[in-house]
Amino acid sequence: MSNPYVPYPARIDRITIENDARDLKTFEVVFLDPEHARLFRHVPGQFAELSILGTGECPIGIASSPTEEGSLLFTVKKTGRVTDDLHRSREGRVIGVRGPLGNGFPMERMRGKNLVIVGGGFAFTTLRALIQYVLDEGRRADYGDVTVLYGARSPGELLYKAELDRWRTRDDLTAHITVDVGDDDWSGHEGFVPAILGDVAPSPANAVAVLCGPPVMIKFTLPVVERLGFTAADTILSLEMRMKCGVGKCGRCNIGSKYVCLDGPVFTREELSRLPAEY
Amino acid sequence: MSEVQDRLRQRVAELLDGGTIDLFIGYASADAPLKTAVHVVRSSADAEALVWDARCTSNLAALLPDLFKRPQDQRDEWAAPRVGILAKGCVSRSIVGLIKAHQVPREALHIVGVGCSGVVDRHRAARLVAPAQLSKVEFLGDGRVRLHATDGSEQDVDLAELLLEGCLECRHPNAVLSDESIGEPTTAADGSRFANVKSFASRTIDERWEAFRQEISRCIRCYACREACPNCYCTECFAEETSPRWIGVTTEPSDLMLFHLGRAFHQAGRCVDCGACVSACPQGIDLRLLTQKVNEDVESLFGGEVGVSVDRLEPLLQFEMADDEGFMTEP
């Protein structure tokens, strides 16, 4: 990228409505120029600035794994000007994609380890990228046991429902799906993520915990993770902070000496402990 | 002046020690010419730093609304503070407006009134020494002031030459609402008002437009005018609303003008001409050009003065069947 502010044009090929409230949609986008697709090499946990010319840009985590080639997935909650406009899109619309931005999950460092992946709400998006990555046929052997714990407010608010069903039947991944309040058809866990995590009690031996969720979930889950015996260096979080430029210039996502867009959004609990408590 | 200051310090210490108030909002000296700092006193020892003189430009009422907003993370245990505040005439009138707008509970306030003889306009002083800067200012007594500039020059001027224009037209130098007063009341000036508006209005329409456009083009959108104003307590200002988006965030001229027209219009029936916005503007924009126009119209069309009575409804919250229709179009 010679000019880090210029987006690549990309077409929305498919739009999936993810939840009952219809304010979460997944956009599958394809770069118009194959050269851009070649240049856009991401790792799970990174994000991109999605842009609509005339409306603006917003940072969105990449929900697809680099192993899912040919397109990118972005799951977007309708919250503001740009995301509203995105939600009004139809398939075929051309938007801009600028990235990949941020550091992403430390895939190399997690190699050979058991993974405990804990997510809540719609922050689950980049965790999907991570899970798809380690489940990839060519890479599955690089990682140990994979335990996924994912919670949402209600069954209707769970993302990627078809995939969740598939994960539940796999024998190389243990999936615990929980909702705060179930409905008549719900047969999975009921309860908050921290409580279920305590019940499931994954072993910290040779394991890394990866957390991503709303502030309140993180606040109550971190003590559980700590109690289970995961060290600060082996507890990985993906932060959310208001971002703009994505390249560490505009100052918006600054926490201490770090820029979430550049040095993050993925940090270990150890790294975070050295930063001001602004989250 | 210093007698009033001594008395003020003593009284504030008493009010704090006696438990009448939890904190007191006043002024303290600052290490820059013609400036004072807003000083929030929480213990009687801090009261020693209070000052009162012609450099006290901030409208302290601007600090009040936030003090009565319950912090997000505190629920039942939170109690509104009892707040003491030093109120010259304009500040007291702003407080009246805030009480009427339900931004500040009257019973939580202890208003210490003080007579004011006008406060200085740092931009007027700056113009006298530009392009050098003021290095020191001495108040010589007898209404004379000595300005020392960074180029080594000095000049003596009348204090009146340095006062905010609004102070020269002020009809309420003493607090209109207070629980106690310090010092002797000040006599109001009875000169003509709205001199700047009359002069501006006498120019041709295209001259006015050009002057307005050039004046507003100085704006750097720091919003110091808005934040320094007690009337601007909105949680979300129209300037920053995104749905609809009223104005873009750039310095495109029409956006700047839309902001300043909107700000002035929102002052209708609420501006007390305290000059806080004028003092706050780092670019020295003549903001009174707009606010005083609105003030003049409110007075001439709807009558009454702003902020003199807690019982009188704001002019835009009422109407008369016989209100003027001279501005309307008849086919």
Next chain:
Amino acid sequence: MTETTDRPDNERIDWEPRIAAFLCNWCSYAGADLAGVSRIQYPPNVRVIRVPCSGRINPLFIVKALQSGMDGVLVSGCHPGDCHYISGNLYARRKFALMKSLLEYVGIEPDRVHFSWVSAAEGIRFAELLHAVVEAVRAIGPATKMVKRIEAVP
């Protein structure tokens, strides 16, 4: 509010004034409707925006319309005493008096901005008003002063 109105070239000989008309639902809009169904001719220069009451109209709408490139603005509601909400138009009258005066003061031509009362029964009056407004705006020419120009964004 998006800036979707792009004004035609001001210098064009075939320039026609474009007027944004904010009409209250109960009187003025009905008056415009009556003019229409009665086949009373009025100039096609108007873009009607129906609002519940003239009291609903934020005076900044007027400035915003001028910024968006409209050549004139008309605001119309029920006659005093006829407001569907009893007094919305009377509060509005005070706001508009101030805004019109302020705009003129800063150099916006007084004939850019018009206020008038039109009842549901006044189809003819609506048509006459429109004629008067369009001709007044035509006389002062295309609006330029408040117009936001994207190319002027620094």
Next chain:
Amino acid sequence: MNVRMLDKLDLPSLLERLAETRRLIAPVVDRTGARFAPIEDVASVRWDYRNTSLSAKGIVFPQTEPLLAFRNGEAEERIPETPSTVLFGVRPCDARSLTLLDAVFRGNGIDDPYYAARRGAITVVALACNEPGPTCFCTSVGGSPGDESGADVLATDLGGGVLLRAVTDRGDALLCDLDVGRPAEDGEIEAARENAAQAAARMAPVQVPTDSSRLLNAFGLNLWSDVAAGCIGCGACTYSCPTCHCFDITDEQKRGTGRRVRSWDTCAFPLFTLHGSGHNPRPAADARLRQRVLHKFSYCPENFGQAFCVGCGRCVDHCPTGIDIRRILARLDEVLATDSEVG
């Protein structure tokens, strides 16, 4: 490197030549004191100003500038075309601020092409200070009235004449090109040094805490609500600051034609960090003022090796409620020095 001595009387013709061959930006008189402006008439250039009300940062980092222009869904980048420019008579504090902005916009391995284009076209002729202003404190933050950093040429007013000292190759080339005055004598060079030293001696020192990691511990101190008690959340401090560089990116469009623009933004505004969810990690003025102070004096030193303050005093001059960063620094220094629980 060239060191030239120029008679004051020859200054206008020097400016004329600069204005003819380059874009000349210099201080002119303004109602706020002085401001930088592109010069048409060299008689308007002021040599006797103290400092400008707004800093020089807008010349390399304008308050608003287009990043992209677009029409019907097609975007193209808008790298500014910048003519060769001389920034003449900028004070040493502002000249030094350019080196700090360089670290942000040209650092991190990501070169900002817009900043780079503007910055690359500028030759800086700084003007040493003979007399500090009442809110100046450059000597306490690593600068000085005769500081050369950021300058290509440093000028010193020696009364009857002006000493022009080339600091960089670019500055040397400028002096060679202009070929003005005569080579300076040692006594004149010494006089310039002496001037700066005397100006420095007249500046009141400020106790500035320099240990950035120790300062980080000041994050949790309870003094912030006290120092920010008067803060009303405007951007007067940050917008007048020569090193504050936060920005926003927004789109402006009319019928599919428009621009993506970046504009100054500030950590003093509550909206700066307000998340789409409604959560705001810096919910009140104390957290926001703390961000400004610690960003300058702790985070930036950690990232760039230097505090992001050049001691120009503008934020002190412009704060509507009299918040004084010198007092905050002195207080932090005192607390950090005496409080054993911190650090």
